Amino acid sequence: MTVDTPKLWVEGASKTFEGLTAxxxxxxxLQPGEFVSLVxxxxxxxxxxxNLVSGLxxxxxxxxxxxxxxxxGQSGHVGYMLQKDLLVPWRSVVDNIxxxxxxxxxxxxxxxxQAVDFARRYGLGDFLDHYPHALSGGMRQRVALMRTxxxxxxxxxxxxxxxxxxxxxxxxxxxxxLEVWAETQRTVLFVTHDVDESIFLSDRILVMSPRxxxxxxxxxxxxxxxxxxxxxxxxxxIAIKRQILDLLHGTAAG
Amino acid sequence: xxxxxxxxxxxxxxxxxxxxxxxxxxIIRIFNVEPFVAPSPGEALGAxxxxxxxxxxxxxxxxxxxxxxxxxxxxxxxxxxxAMAQTRIVQGLVYPVLITSQAVPIIAIxxxxxxxxxxxxxxxxxxxAWIVFFPVAVSVxxxxxxxxxxxxxxxxxxxxxxxxxxxxxxxxxxxxxxYSGLKIGATYAVTGxxxxxxxxxxxxxxxxxxxxxNSSLDxxxxxxxxxxxxxxxxxxxxxxxxxxxxxxxxxxxxxxxxLPFRRHPD
Numbered sequence: 001m002t003v004d005t006p007k008l009w010v011e012g013a014s015k016t017f018e019g020l021t022a023x024x025x026x027x028x029x030l031q032p033g034e035f036v037s038l039v040x041x042x043x044x045x046x047x048x049x050x051n052l053v054s055g056l057x058x059x060x061x062x063x064x065x066x067x068x069x070x071x072x073g074q075s076g077h078v079g080y081m082l083q084k085d086l087l088v089p090w091r092s093v094v095d096n097i098x099x100x101x102x103x104x105x106x107x108x109x110x111x112x113x114q115a116v117d118f119a120r121r122y123g124l125g126d127f128l129d130h131y132p133h134a135l136s137g138g139m140r141q142r143v144a145l146m147r148t149x150x151x152x153x154x155x156x157x158x159x160x161x162x163x164x165x166x167x168x169x170x171x172x173x174x175x176x177x178l179e180v181w182a183e184t185q186r187t188v189l190f191v192t193h194d195v196d197e198s199i200f201l202s203d204r205i206l207v208m209s210p211r212x213x214x215x216x217x218x219x220x221x222x223x224x225x226x227x228x229x230x231x232x233x234x235x236x237x238i239a240i241k242r243q244i245l246d247l248l249h250g251t252a253a254g
Numbered sequence: 255x256x257x258x259x260x261x262x263x264x265x266x267x268x269x270x271x272x273x274x275x276x277x278x279x280x281i282i283r284i285f286n287v288e289p290f291v292a293p294s295p296g297e298a299l300g301a302x303x304x305x306x307x308x309x310x311x312x313x314x315x316x317x318x319x320x321x322x323x324x325x326x327x328x329x330x331x332x333x334x335x336x337a338m339a340q341t342r343i344v345q346g347l348v349y350p351v352l353i354t355s356q357a358v359p360i361i362a363i364x365x366x367x368x369x370x371x372x373x374x375x376x377x378x379x380x381x382x383a384w385i386v387f388f389p390v391a392v393s394v395x396x397x398x399x400x401x402x403x404x405x406x407x408x409x410x411x412x413x414x415x416x417x418x419x420x421x422x423x424x425x426x427x428x429x430x431x432x433y434s435g436l437k438i439g440a441t442y443a444v445t446g447x448x449x450x451x452x453x454x455x456x457x458x459x460x461x462x463x464x465x466x467x468n469s470s471l472d473x474x475x476x477x478x479x480x481x482x483x484x485x486x487x488x489x490x491x492x493x494x495x496x497x498x499x500x501x502x503x504x505x506x507x508x509x510x511x512x513l514p515f516r517r518h519p520d
Contacts, residue, residue, distance in 0.1 A: 054411045055410075055411060056407055056410065056411060075411050076413025077413075078411065080408060080411040080412070082404060082408070084404055086402065086404055086405045088405070088422075088426075089504050089505075090426050090429070090502070090504045091504075092510045099412070099422075100413075102418065102422050103412050103413075103414030103418045103422055103423075104412060104413050104414055104418065129509040129510040130508055130509050130510075131504040131507065131508060131509065133504065133505075133508075134508030151412060
């Protein structure tokens, strides 16, 4: 593996369902440690692209590489998190974090130690032994992200992870995610409807458009890190937001 | 107001049972019913006390029949449901048999079972199991069919193996529905045992005792025996509820019960 090998390389991947093109041939690449968002209206192929990269679906055409290795149609190579936290109700917080190990090879002492360490470091230290039903929505999503980290994949696919949270909690979670991302140095592909969210979090934003689902534009977010809430009202931020809204509005009207 | 405090959990059902006895007693008094037609609760309980030394060993026997049949029915129902959930063909083949088994009047199947299995404990066990396996099979089948699809997708993306996903996700997901089935089964199980005794007994059983008391017009003893049978049924239900609470702590507790030596390292 050379320094130039992208973390994720999607080349001309496409998918058709019953004659409808869910995703036209699309190409994208993520560098190690990058935070990239996919933004677009419903039906733009975000979820299809996601399912191709996660290995839930096999593309009709094209290939997907992680660290230069062809993983087209294969699962088990990425961390994956959805809007639904999908915590297992009969497992405690720690046991939910180690779910990946439990489902693949069995939980070791090291897995548990890592889970406890993650939980303590990222604000769940008092809830190690709690069952999910005893946690708030924000807390549950924290556990879900810890579970995703604990699978120890460098590439994380996050599909609207904060979509179901109230706006206050959502802002907190976004800041918290950036903190986790910066410390753990993972590569993130993030799907969202929320333009502000995508700008606040990302290095790059890929704007998608429906019928057929495809990537129509790429924007680089040159805002300094670490990001702060103040930035969200500054001219640079607003300029990027206007650009994205134009793209989305233009494609929606056209 | 906390309705889940232990005192209330026990107190409210006790009060409601006492009310039933009170109404029963009032009806007997107001209409001045003769004891050989229908006894008051006091007379029925008195007869129960007077015959206790005979009734208690018989009750033990009924409890044994219920217990064996219940466990057998629960295991069969569970295994059947898990097997049916594996393939559509098996499910398609077995489901009609399942329904048919419950359409057979249980009284009508009791006599043939006695001819087949004799007068011992076996026909009673089979009848109880026959009654219990159905709600268990149906609820577990429901539980297996209703595992969150997204959770299974997540397991797949994580690279979960088929057998581990089954044992760590699908199977535990059947626990709650399993208990729903067991609770329904528990209330009917004792009825099944009594039907078995009624058809297959030579006299030394609760049902046999009741029949003898009935034919000698000892109505208080008839009612007393009914109270005893009912108490066994209720106890059985409560036992299932207690086991449910112990084995599904995530439904009632907010944290894992953890022994001191299993605390997380600091």
